[in-house]
Amino acid sequence: xxxxxxxxxxxxxxxxxxxxxxxxxxxxxxxxxxxxxxxxxxxxxxxxxxxxxxxxxxxxxxxxxxxxxxxxxxxxxxxxxxxxxxxxxxxxxxxxxxxxxxxxxxxxxxxxxxxxxxxxxxxxxxxxxxxxxxxxxxxxxxxxxxxxxxxxxxxxxxxxxxxxxxxxxxxxxxxxxxxxxxxxxxxxxxxxxxx
Numbered sequence: 001x002x003x004x005x006x007x008x009x010x011x012x013x014x015x016x017x018x019x020x021x022x023x024x025x026x027x028x029x030x031x032x033x034x035x036x037x038x039x040x041x042x043x044x045x046x047x048x049x050x051x052x053x054x055x056x057x058x059x060x061x062x063x064x065x066x067x068x069x070x071x072x073x074x075x076x077x078x079x080x081x082x083x084x085x086x087x088x089x090x091x092x093x094x095x096x097x098x099x100x101x102x103x104x105x106x107x108x109x110x111x112x113x114x115x116x117x118x119x120x121x122x123x124x125x126x127x128x129x130x131x132x133x134x135x136x137x138x139x140x141x142x143x144x145x146x147x148x149x150x151x152x153x154x155x156x157x158x159x160x161x162x163x164x165x166x167x168x169x170x171x172x173x174x175x176x177x178x179x180x181x182x183x184x185x186x187x188x189x190x191x192x193x194x195x
Contacts, residue, residue: 009085009100012093021080024059025050029080029097033072038062041072117144 023030025046032044040059047069056063081098089110095103104111109129115122115138122140135141
């Protein structure tokens with residue numbers, strides 16, 4: 001079985017993979033496995049791209065409607081996800097296929113990652129195992145702590161400003177009430193003098 005060159009992993013033991021779990025189109029263990037109405041298992045993408053205007057099952061050639069495809073059972077998906085793989089980037093072995101994406105995005109030392117200061121335009125991109133060394137010398141890293149402190153201070157000032165605005169509105173309401181009371185008193189006093 002030839003693993004796809006685009007795949008970030010390869011299977012540990014191709015010979016031990018149950019042939020019922022293989023897609024007969026790509027000859028790999030199914031990715032997003034789907035059943036045809038005649039109960040043949042394929043990768044969702046493979047079977048969706050199969051056929052032309054008259055889709056038929058690649059195994060038995062029975063005609064089928066694309067909307068008749070159904071997801072594989074949970075147990076079949078679990079069997080496929082439990083297959084053991086090796087990361088092509090770092091060589092780590094015996095990973096579950098279901099864990100390979102998490103390994104590559106979070107753990108794999110050879111995955112390509114940006115600097116943690118990418119949000120302030122650090123252009124560095126490299127392998128995860130080189131990131132710590134980069135951060136020691138990254139000028140953007142020094143700016144990040146300053147920027148973070150600035151953002152915290154800015155949020156604190158914004159909160160204080162909102163509190164002051166709230167107090168000012170309360171004071172304005174009180175003062176407007178006092179002005180109304182004074183105007184009434186003035187009108188009452190003026191009316192007395194006019195009599």
